[in-house]
Amino acid sequence: MAHVLIIEDEKDLAAGLRDNLEFEKHTVAHAATGAEATQALAQRLPDLVLLDLMLPDADGFDLCKRFRDAGHTMPIIILSARGQEIDKVRGLELGADDYVTKPFSLRELLARVSAALRRSAPAGAPGSTESFRIGERTVDLRRQKVIAGREELPLGYYESEILRMLHQNAGQAVSRADLLERIWGAGVYPADRTVDNHIVSLRRKLEPDPKKPKHILTAHAVGYKLVV
Numbered sequence: 101m102a103h104v105l106i107i108e109d110e111k112d113l114a115a116g117l118r119d120n121l122e123f124e125k126h127t128v129a130h131a132a133t134g135a136e137a138t139q140a141l142a143q144r145l146p147d148l149v150l151l152d153l154m155l156p157d158a159d160g161f162d163l164c165k166r167f168r169d170a171g172h173t174m175p176i177i178i179l180s181a182r183g184q185e186i187d188k189v190r191g192l193e194l195g196a197d198d199y200v201t202k203p204f205s206l207r208e209l210l211a212r213v214s215a216a217l218r219r220s221a222p223a224g225a226p227g228s229t230e231s232f233r234i235g236e237r238t239v240d241l242r243r244q245k246v247i248a249g250r251e252e253l254p255l256g257y258y259e260s261e262i263l264r265m266l267h268q269n270a271g272q273a274v275s276r277a278d279l280l281e282r283i284w285g286a287g288v289y290p291a292d293r294t295v296d297n298h299i300v301s302l303r304r305k306l307e308p309d310p311k312k313p314k315h316i317l318t319a320h321a322v323g324y325k326l327v328v
C-alpha cells in the first residue's frame with residue numbers, strides 16, 4: 101500500500117489510473133496542473149509519482165527536475181505521448197525512474213508501479229534516514245508522522261523537511277538561512293518567523309515538555325540543533 105500522486109491533465113486517463121490504483125489498495129492524489137502538483141506534494145509526500153510530460157501550465161521534465169532538486173527521492177514514472185528516444189533519455193537523466201509511452205496498457209503500468217515501489221521500499225525501512233528515534237518518539241518521514249506511544253501525530257511538509265535536515269546534521273547547529281534556502285528554495289523569502297513557527301509546532305509533537313525542549317534546541321543567534 102502506497103500513496104501515489106498522479107500528475108495528469110487528461111481527466112479520463114487520471115480517473116482510470118486512480119480507480120486501478122485504489123483497487124490495488126493504494127491511496128491516490130490527483131493534480132491536473134503543475135501548480136496543483138506542488139500543492140499536493142506539500143500536503144502529503146507521495147511514495148510514487150506518475151507524471152505526464154505535457155501539462156497546461158508546466159513541462160513534466162521541469163517538474164521532475166524540481167522534485168529531485170528539492171531532495172525528493174520517491175520513484176517517478178513519466179507518462180507521455182512522446183515516444184522518441186531522445187525524450188526517454190532526457191527523462192531518465194532528469195531523475196525519472198521509468199518511462200511509459202501512451203497509449204499503455206493499465207496492467208503494464210501497474211506492474212511498473214509495483215516494481216518501482218519494491219525497489220524503493222528499503223528507504224522506508226526502520227533504521228534508515230526516513231525513520232529515526234527522537235527521545236521516546238519515532239519519526240517516520242516517509243509517512244510524515246511522529247509516533248508517540250499509540251498516538252500518531254501528522255507532520256506537515258515543511259515540518260518533515262526541517263526535521264530531515266536537522267537529523268542529517270544531528271548534534272550541529274543548522275542556521276535559519278540554511279533551512280530557508282534548502283527547504284523553501286534560494287531567493288524565496290517567507291515571513292521572518294516562518295522557521296520559528298514550524299519549530300514551535302515540531303516541539304509540541306516531539307518534546308515531552310515543549311517549553312523546556314531537550315531535543316530541538318535553540319542555537320543562540322544561529323538557528324536550531326537536534327539532539328536525539
Ligand code: CA
Pocket residue numbers: 108109110152153154155
Ligand atoms: Ca497532458
